Amino acid sequence: MQSLLVAVAVALVAASAAAVASAKSADATDDLYYRQQSLGGLGGLGQVEDAAVDAEASADPITASDPSLLRSVGGPGGYNPNSGSYQGAYQGYQPGLAGYQASASGADATAGIPAPAHDQLDFKYHNYEKMTKYLRTTSSRYPNLTALYSIGKSVQGRDLWVMVVSASPYEHMIGKPDVKYVANMHGNEAVGRELMLHLVQYLVNSYSTDPYIKWLLDNTRIHILPSMNPDGFEVSREGQCDGGQGRYNARGFDLNRNFPDYFKQNNKRGQPETDAVKEWTSKIQFVLSGGLHGGALVASYPFDNTPNSRMCRSTPLCSVFQNYASTPSLTPDDDVFKHLALTYSSNHPVMSRGVACKAGTPAFSRGITNGAEWYPLTGGMQDFNYVWYGCMEVTLELSCCKFPPASELPKFWEENRVSLVKFLAEAHRGVHGFVMDENGNPVEKAALKVKGRDVGFQTTKYGEFWRILLPGVYKLEVYAEGYLPREVDLMVVEQHPTLLNVTLHPAKRNDNLYRHPTVGDRLGPGPGPSYHSQHSAPAPHSSKPASDGGIFSSITSGFNNFVSNIFG
Numbered sequence: 399m400q401s402l403l404v405a406v407a408v409a410l411v412a413a414s415a416a417a418v419a420s421a422k423s424a425d426a427t428d429d430l431y432y433r434q435q436s437l438g439g440l441g442g443l444g445q446v447e448d449a450a451v452d453a454e455a456s457a458d459p460i461t462a463s464d465p466s467l468l469r470s471v472g473g474p475g476g477y478n479p480n481s482g483s484y485q486g487a488y489q490g491y492q493p494g495l496a497g498y499q500a501s502a503s504g505a506d507a508t509a510g511i512p513a514p515a516h517d518q519l520d521f522k523y524h525n526y527e528k529m530t531k532y533l534r535t536t537s538s539r540y541p542n543l544t545a546l547y548s549i550g551k552s553v554q555g556r557d558l559w560v561m562v563v564s565a566s567p568y569e570h571m572i573g574k575p576d577v578k579y580v581a582n583m584h585g586n587e588a589v590g591r592e593l594m595l596h597l598v599q600y601l602v603n604s605y606s607t608d609p610y611i612k613w614l615l616d617n618t619r620i621h622i623l624p625s626m627n628p629d630g631f632e633v634s635r636e637g638q639c640d641g642g643q644g645r646y647n648a649r650g651f652d653l654n655r656n657f658p659d660y661f662k663q664n665n666k667r668g669q670p671e672t673d674a675v676k677e678w679t680s681k682i683q684f685v686l687s688g689g690l691h692g693g694a695l696v697a698s699y700p701f702d703n704t705p706n707s708r709m710c711r712s713t714p715l716c717s718v719f720q721n722y723a724s725t726p727s728l729t730p731d732d733d734v735f736k737h738l739a740l741t742y743s744s745n746h747p748v749m750s751r752g753v754a755c756k757a758g759t760p761a762f763s764r765g766i767t768n769g770a771e772w773y774p775l776t777g778g779m780q781d782f783n784y785v786w787y788g789c790m791e792v793t794l795e796l797s798c799c800k801f802p803p804a805s806e807l808p809k810f811w812e813e814n815r816v817s818l819v820k821f822l823a824e825a826h827r828g829v830h831g832f833v834m835d836e837n838g839n840p841v842e843k844a845a846l847k848v849k850g851r852d853v854g855f856q857t858t859k860y861g862e863f864w865r866i867l868l869p870g871v872y873k874l875e876v877y878a879e880g881y882l883p884r885e886v887d888l889m890v891v892e893q894h895p896t897l898l899n900v901t902l903h904p905a906k907r908n909d910n911l912y913r914h915p916t917v918g919d920r921l922g923p924g925p926g927p928s929y930h931s932q933h934s935a936p937a938p939h940s941s942k943p944a945s946d947g948g949i950f951s952s953i954t955s956g957f958n959n960f961v962s963n964i965f966g
């Protein structure tokens with residue numbers, strides 16, 4: 399163990415702060431893209447947001463354009479254990495982890511995170527107009543901690559608002575993860591939508607008083623989409639615990655059946671809400687995500703779909719049979735997904751008990767379940783996040799009643815407050831780092847894979863990568879076109895994330911590593927980033943629209959064609 403640690407440490411020193419800093423100074427961030435988009439369609443809002451940007455730029459060096467300031471906020475320099483500012487931040491992390499363990503044991507779930515003084519947000523349901531007003535007001539009131547942007551519009555033209563909460567709301571912090579929550583994709587599942595508004599309030603209120611929240615916002619960008627289906631919400635009714643009124647978008651589509659699917663071709667016509675989320679997730683590399691739902695009380699993790707569901711198509715008998723025949727459909731990262739789901743459920747005083755909502759509904763041991771084991775579905779959002787972008791998403795079912803009376807909202811907020819925060823902090827578990835060339839320039843779109851976990855991920859334009867892993871010893875496989883592939887040992891510990899910087903060396907023309915690949919070199923049959931499935935998944939490139947397969951296919955072909963025959 400000790401010698402491996404040394405080897406890892408040696409691998410870490412290959413960093414180049416200068417390269418990353420230069421990349422940053424040339425930046426036009428993806429978030430800026432969204433900001434321009436939202437400014438374009440919003441009249442008066444532009445003024446508020448411009449003021450917010452200015453205030454933020456003058457108050458906070460994070461957004462200043464002087465690259466010399468970057469050392470303290472991002473890049474390998476910022477991660478040097480001996481450097482000043484980031485060290486302070488990580489000391490803040492350790493008490494947070496301790497708090498995590500204490501509350502996970504069930505002694506007092508709220509011990510680590512004190513409740514702030516009364517905030518300004520009512521415990522009432524906010525329709526689109528009121529929600530928009532709240533988000534605008536909050537973004538102008540907290541310009542240093544929040545930024546509001548729209549990722550697109552619903553069928554009926556309502557903006558799909560995203561609020562960023564972070565110490566760097568307008569810019570990605572190099573080396574630090576972006577995470578997200580998506581609520582209310584089923585318009586009549588209203589609790590998550592309101593909890594997201596309260597989460598925004600809680601985070602900005604707690605920043606100056608709660609060291610854990612300060613650490614989280616200093617080191618994470620939290621993107622919150624409170625309503626993915628604002629049209630559906632408008633026709634939903636408070637007090638309706640069951641049923642489908644408002645569940646679908648304005649064209650009658652179930653948005654959680656509307657994403658590209660790994661196991662089965664999804665022929666449903668892409669909806670504007672889904673397309674907006676797909677574009678969003680393609681532009682920002684999210685490390686961790688939660689999809690908030692209602693109608694059950696459980697944290698459900700991928701896969702939602704299973705190859706077996708292909709056998710059950712249209713016959714009623716088959717679908718009945720399927721309800722009794724659901725089997726787990728587990729990912730190669732099953733240990734991580736179970737841990738993430740448990741992080742949420744074990745901090746939730748009711749979900750953790752795993753009691754059925756009512757007679758005739760399932761009880762989930764410890765409040766978690768594999769999605770397909772509960773019931774398989776095609777076109778779900780969490781499988782898409784994971785297989786297409788390596789973003790680990792868990793589906794969080796927060797209330798037995800889909801749209802309970804507003805008087806119950808304070809209870810739901812208290813039940814979920816700690817879980818909502820601690821789940822996001824899990825983005826800081828595992829390994830992260832940079833892939834660079836010999837000159838210290840970042841290598842973009844390098845394909846990475848943890849050996850034995852055949853769902854890959856790739857680097858950002860700054861060469862960054864993240865992967866959530868539990869403590870243990872791993873091998874990371876790194877491939878980028880034009881470079882020699884590398885395999886790097888690493889160790890993950892409980893207390894803090896492992897920083898791993900990888901330098902790639904150029905491949906020479908006569909390196910036979912780069913012989914033209916044959917079909918037999920492919921790792922697996924699926925279109926996933928070298929995802930090796932023993933199931934009968936659809937063949938790559940054949941069953942998906944090109945617009946869906948873009949990035950995905952390029953990772954796949956890169957990895958499958960070149961890496962598999964080298965690493966076996």
Ligand SMILES: [Zn+2]
Nearest residue numbers: 584587691692
């Ligand atoms: Zn739902």
